Amino acid sequence: MSGKTVLIVDDEPAIREMIVVALEMADYECIEAADALEAHALIVDRQPDIVLLDWMLPGTSGIELARRLKKEETTANIPIIMLTAKVEEDNKIRGLEIGADDYITKPFSPRELVARLKAVLRRATPPGIDDPIEVDGLTLDPASHRVTSNERSLNIGPTEYRLLQFFMTHQERVYTRSQLLDQVWGGNVYVEERTVDVHIRRLRKALGEHHDYLIQTVRGAGYRFSTQPA
């Protein structure tokens, strides 16, 4: 449930599968891409917490992709671990130069992979990810896992909490029901889209009339968290 999303980019399905098994055991959620283009799409689309990126890729090489990711505003702070087949110090240098956060040489043990990954995730955790978020008297405090509306503590369920957290960290932007299912429920769950509506309803109710205006319906598109009244 607390599983971060890991994107695995490698052109060999066997290697991907190996990694997936190792990571899922450690409670990470895995998504896969076979080439740089697919990877880029998934990154934009799913916003993984970290990317495992093979050095050699057909078409656009891994290092090229890494460079591009670090250049783009929206993807710049997604940590990257490079996977390289040979021990080449050069590669290491260049990889780290362009912004990769760590690199692992194949072959590696699952244990090692998980360890490195954890380390990078911990280190790379954006400062203040655990800081409370406050909007117009509504506070969500990840540390204490508590939501308050004008000092009054709210009774809020797990799903509503995650939903609210997602919204408060992604304000002023519309998300479709499908995107919300991906982001809040986790990618590979089969749940009716209308379920989102119900949890939105529950969240609004929990927020009370003081703050339910923050969750806005965008007809035909989805929902939006915004401080500006619709």
Place this chain on the structure above:
Amino acid sequence: MSGKTVLIVDDEPAIREMIVVALEMADYECIEAADALEAHALIVDRQPDIVLLDWMLPGTSGIELARRLKKEETTANIPIIMLTAKVEEDNKIRGLEIGADDYITKPFSPRELVARLKAVLRRATPPGIDDPIEVDGLTLDPASHRVTSNERSLNIGPTEYRLLQFFMTHQERVYTRSQLLDQVWGGNVYVEERTVDVHIRRLRKALGEHHDYLIQTVRGAGYRFSTQPA
């Protein structure tokens, strides 16, 4: 609804049909042409988001058409994927040289086709497709799906939103009712042309007197979005 329009140019109806089936499954809208002339007409008329272009065509060859498209201002940035029957590196080189964005050798699987197509469309997407557009105090922000007139958020319906978005990305140009139906409603819908008038009316109303001058009537031709008063 989010389906991009794909123009398929191939002289063999069977192949076209195969592609159409594959793409429609993936929620693309397909239009077809059997030769270069027909293709050119459709491109000008319907402005597809991407063109699948057979290498060999009766009359003007595919490569010739591609070259022409890349030379013309209004069609230069429509991505092209070349379809070629044989694996000839030469063709690949020449194809990419003249501006094709990718090429696929027959036979290909529907999966591959869709994947490539997605990739090209993504790559070709102009940077900042999600950036807000602002004209004289009127702002349309795709990310938040919000339209503001001098800071004031407007209440606008889905169709009016799409209509406005189309206009703001295609300013200073007249569009007939028929073209607007194609572009905003989607090609294969049967709707009365007068319906456009009604939605124009609704859009103008929503914009209010500050900004309704932007939507201009061109008698006998259609409508135009222009910052210069009629």
Place this chain on the structure above:
DNA sequence: CAAAGCTGTCACACAACTGTAACACTCTGG
């Protein structure tokens, strides 16, 4: 093991949006 809490679905109520037709108005050319 019972009680309480959560989740996902459903069915129905309600609101917004859509396309059309009908009528009013405006412009154009003769």
Place this chain on the structure above:
DNA sequence: CCAGAGTGTTACAGTTGTGTGACAGCTTTG
């Protein structure tokens, strides 16, 4: 100045999209 065509405007009925409450299955809590 008078058709007639082209466009503006309104009302309305059908359709679609959302809100809402209830409920049964499950999990957690005590």
